[in-house]
């Protein structure tokens with residue numbers, strides 16, 4: 188082999204080797220990128236699984252079902268005091284029913300005369316796997332305006348809803364609740380139909396034979412309004428040394444016997460608590476008219492009860508006017524905006540006065556019907572929402588603008 192031939196072979200061999208090396212590198216790189224790709228896909232799958240699990244968890248904590256579920260009125264029972272109880276079974280027949288925490292309420296979406304109406308009603312019994320119970324008082328016109336129309340939805344329930352009818356119901360929710368398994372002493376007090384959430388608490392405690400010290404106060408006008416006379420008879424017959432039941436009649440009838448049908452003249456209040464409770468060392472749960480709850484709250488605070496041990500629930504929003512700083516509130520979908528300054532109650536009221544339709548339910552920050560997305564700006568809550576407010580959204584029924592605001596409404 189000549190020198191030139193040898194040199195040629197060397198170049199050819201080197202070229203082939205380098206080509207081989209390049210190909211090998213590319214194949215390795217491809218293999219590696221395939222591995223990287225596979226690894227990336229694996230991580231993505233893992234992330235997706237985690238996100239889905241977290242979403243499931245959020246949905247579960249928001250309620251046992253999303254949106255509305257159809258329920259059939261299994262039983263309609265006329266109680267005393269203008270109250271009617273409705274026992275609701277799931278239309279799909281899927282049992283057991285998801286449980287609830289005593290004190291929670293159901294939200295009903297109804298269509299009355301072509302208008303959508305939303306109202307909340309407390310669950311009035313202990314959890315039962317077969318049915319939920321709500322007890323609804325027919326709402327009459329206010330005393331100072333007897334010519335006003337009667338309550339729309341409560342009248343509809345009393346007059347138009349019959350056994351077998353279907354209702355659209357949102358899952359139980361609400362934060363005015365007790366954990367029946369805890370051991371702290373309890374004062375449960377309810378006036379009129381406001382007894383419903385504390386009745387559910389009491390019945391749940393009795394069901395599990397709780398050993399907690401429990402004082403139960405029920406305030407009504409007289410025996411003709413006592414919708415829970417049978418329950419009280421049953422509790423008393425159990426002779427439980429830890430359970431103390433007190434009925435207060437503000438206008439007893441001649442046939443109402445003190446000591447038998449009721450224990451106290453007048454209304455449930457702080458003076459009675461001070462007279463009957465062995466100390467102030469209780470957790471207090473009150474539901475009734477706004478002024479009663481306010482006077483109990485003030486009285487308990489004055490008596491030295493820490494704020495975190497005082498719990499109450501209003502069926503009707505107690506609205507207070509507060510001064511808001513000047514702000515422009517814009518409603519994107521309605522293409523409207525308004526200038527706000529001075530005294531205002533809630534963002535929902537501001538919108539309604541402006542003719543902007545934001546659907547609402549409880550008006551106490553508890554049902555989530557009015558939840559609206561914030562496009563820009565901030566809100567300030569006048570009372571703490573009782574449900575989780577999604578980030579980037581607000582509950583207009585309990586907040587006011589904090590500076591310029593754009594809402595998706």
Ligand SMILES: Cc1cc2nc3c(=O)[nH]c(=O)nc-3n(C[C@H](O)[C@H](O)[C@H](O)COP(=O)(O)OP(=O)(O)OC[C@H]3O[C@@H](n4cnc5c(N)ncnc54)[C@H](O)[C@@H]3O)c2cc1C
Pocket residue numbers: 292306307308309310321322323324325326327328329332335336337338339340341342361380383384500501502503549550551553
């Ligand atoms: C968390 C929660 C739990 C609840 N639980 C219960 C429960 O267990 N049981 C229960 O019975 N209720 C409960 N409520 C109250 C219930 O949701 C309704 O607010 C109640 O039934 C009244 O609704 P309505 O449609 O009948 O009355 P609405 O039509 O809303 O009317 C309310 C009042 O305004 C008066 N009114 C109507 N129009 C006028 C007018 N033009 N001028 C002046 N006055 C007028 C009516 O006469 C009535 O007195 C609960 C509320 C909340 C927020």
